[in-house]
Amino acid sequence: KTIPTANGAPKKTAEENPDVLVVYVGDVAMMVDDGKVAPTIDRIIDIGESMGGHLAGRRDGTVTVRVPSPRFHEALEKIGALGEITHQSVTAEDVSEEFHDAEVRLQNLKATQKRLQEFLARSANMNDMLTIEHELERISMEIDRIEGRMRFLKDHAAFSTLAVALSPRPKPVAIVVGPPKVVPPPPPRILALHADWLDRLGVTELVSN
Numbered sequence: 001k002t003i004p005t006a007n008g009a010p011k012k013t014a015e016e017n018p019d020v021l022v023v024y025v026g027d028v029a030m031m032v033d034d035g036k037v038a039p040t041i042d043r044i045i046d047i048g049e050s051m052g053g054h055l056a057g058r059r060d061g062t063v064t065v066r067v068p069s070p071r072f073h074e075a076l077e078k079i080g081a082l083g084e085i086t087h088q089s090v091t092a093e094d095v096s097e098e099f100h101d102a103e104v105r106l107q108n109l110k111a112t113q114k115r116l117q118e119f120l121a122r123s124a125n126m127n128d129m130l131t132i133e134h135e136l137e138r139i140s141m142e143i144d145r146i147e148g149r150m151r152f153l154k155d156h157a158a159f160s161t162l163a164v165a166l167s168p169r170p171k172p173v174a175i176v177v178g179p180p181k182v183v184p185p186p187p188p189r190i191l192a193l194h195a196d197w198l199d200r201l202g203v204t205e206l207v208s209n
Contacts, residue, residue, distance in 0.1 A: 021153060023093045024160035026073050030083035034168040037061050042084050047078050049078055053159060064163045072160040079164060097151045106146045113139050 032040045041063045045055050048065030051074070067075045080088070113136060120132045140190040 020094070021096045021099050021157035022069065023095055023153070023156045024069055025091045025093075026072070026076055026160065026162040027087070028076070028079065028085060028088045028162070029087035029165045029167075030080070030085045031167050031169045034171065036083075037166045037168060040166055043082055046077050047075060048162070049073055056161065061161065061166045063166075064161060064166040066159040066161050069158060069160045072162070075160075075162060079162065083166065084169070086090075095153045095157060099150060102146050102150050102153075106143065106150070107141050109139055109146070113143065 041058065041061075044063050044065060045058075048054065048067050051067045052076070053065055053067035053071075056066045058064070065075075066196045076088075076090070116132050116136050116139070120129060122138070123129050123132060
């Protein structure tokens with residue numbers, strides 16, 4: 001597979017180019033049958049470990065596994081088949097540039113460290129020695145920080161993180177059908193005729209009878 005870059009040129013994936021470091025993070029929410037949350041979490045852990053990964057965390061209805069990045073999408077597909085997915089998101093962050101910048105800075109710091117150690121070995125002035133030792137201590141701390149960051153980036157690029165939140169399916173609500181509603185008949189219509197001219201014609205008396 002290749003990933004197009006901004007100028008349209010194909011960019012090699014991490015599997016094709018070891019210099020490419022991509023950190024994948026997946027977030028999944030799914031529903032399973034009532035009483036199946038814990039067994040499904042166990043199954044998710046089994047899937048991760050079968051792919052060479054490991055458990056990163058487990059709590060109540062959530063579980064986080066880390067799987068080798070080349071098998072991330074395979075793990076996502078297998079885990080998604082265990083229930084009904086209600087939410088899924090995947091982020092991919094290319095940290096190659098940050099890693100290589102750190103690598104260059106680390107080389108420069110180590111070269112500076114070596115020169116200062118040589119100066120310290122030849123120095124006979126106490127003040128100069130104290131200054132060099134203080135600078136060596138600062139550089140050593142910076143080297144440790146950069147090396148730690150590089151290890152972190154390589155580890156997170158080699159193993160992708162997949163977090164899954166599980167919840168039981170809601171139980172179906174029974175619909176109760178009651179007897180049909182009886183609508184009472186409308187009241188009888190009463191014809192009220194009070195016009196004087198009808199009285200004179202005797203219509204009112206006929207209607208009343």
